[in-house]
Amino acid sequence: MGDTSILAPSVQELAEQGITKVPEQYLQPNQDSILVSNTTSSPQLPIIDFDKLLCEDGIELEKLDNACKEWGFFQLINHGVNPSLVESVKIGVQQFFHLPMEEKKKFWQTEEELQGSGQVYVALEEQKLRWGDMFYVKTFPLHIRLPHLIPCMPQPFRDDFENYSLELKKLCFKIIERMTKALKIQQPNELLDFFEEGDQSIRMNYYPPCPQPDQVIGLNPHSDASALTILLQVNEMQGLQIKKDGMWVPINPLPNAFVVNIGDLLEIMTNGIYRSIEHRATANSEKERISVAGFHNIQMGRDLGPAPSLVTPETPAMFKAITLEEYVNGYLASKIKGKSYLDVVRIKNDIHA
């Protein structure tokens, strides 16, 4: 993509040295800490039962529609992905992050290649570092896989990871089908056509325990550039927070559920009806936290813009049509900060602005 990033050291390695003070580069003094506490008064993330959606349950479909409009996030239960596969992936991811450093180094990012182990995206030397490591890999279409990443993962994790990514891709298609219904789009393939082969990447996030958790950030506030993200919380530690009505709401993941969220691409495709919401990951002092995000994107080479049937005289286009390449390059250049890039493609000064 022409961009290069500066390599950051492993936070896991740093944390394992037993430090009691966090190095300067990780300190984030101006954190936005407006928070909804975890009391009964906190608004609760909607829970969608996928079984009911598959049975054409109209009430559940309306719940899905409202969740996508008002939250941009929901928890999905009865999603149909084999629970024993999910369990194996959870074990495999934890073991993967605990491989000896020499093993992990084989997967390390380089200045030219963002895929592999490392930090998210460090564009400037002076940029603050986040309190977390990751492993990022493009999984579909198959021909874009790099030979030194998935093919070199230890077994049986490699097979489980491959099966899991395929299951997520199938689930994504099924969710998009239900969203098409919820949006009352007549042509069943109007949204699905954007996905065709199904472009997917997976990011495994590792947040080590931190001696000063309030002074650091696991993952900076961002909205996902994807169309649809399906997120697995690997262990019971809390950390994901989403911005709802100006406040950070902590998410309590349900066992056997996925946290699903709308990304920027789908906000554009739905002409702003479904919302791509800012979220972040915090650190804690007790225990490591691990999550696995499956990002589903539209096909490279496709033009990006609102689905034609969602643009009407009453609801004019809210986003400019651009190519996906232009979007991706612009997003990376804006350095994964908040929702700034989506605002660049938003059409201003119309009745929706």
Ligand SMILES: O=C(O)CCC(=O)C(=O)O
């Ligand atoms: O760790 C989490 O729960 C959030 C991960 C996330 O937002 C991402 O990978 O984009």
Ligand SMILES: [Fe+2]
């Ligand atoms: Fe995210």
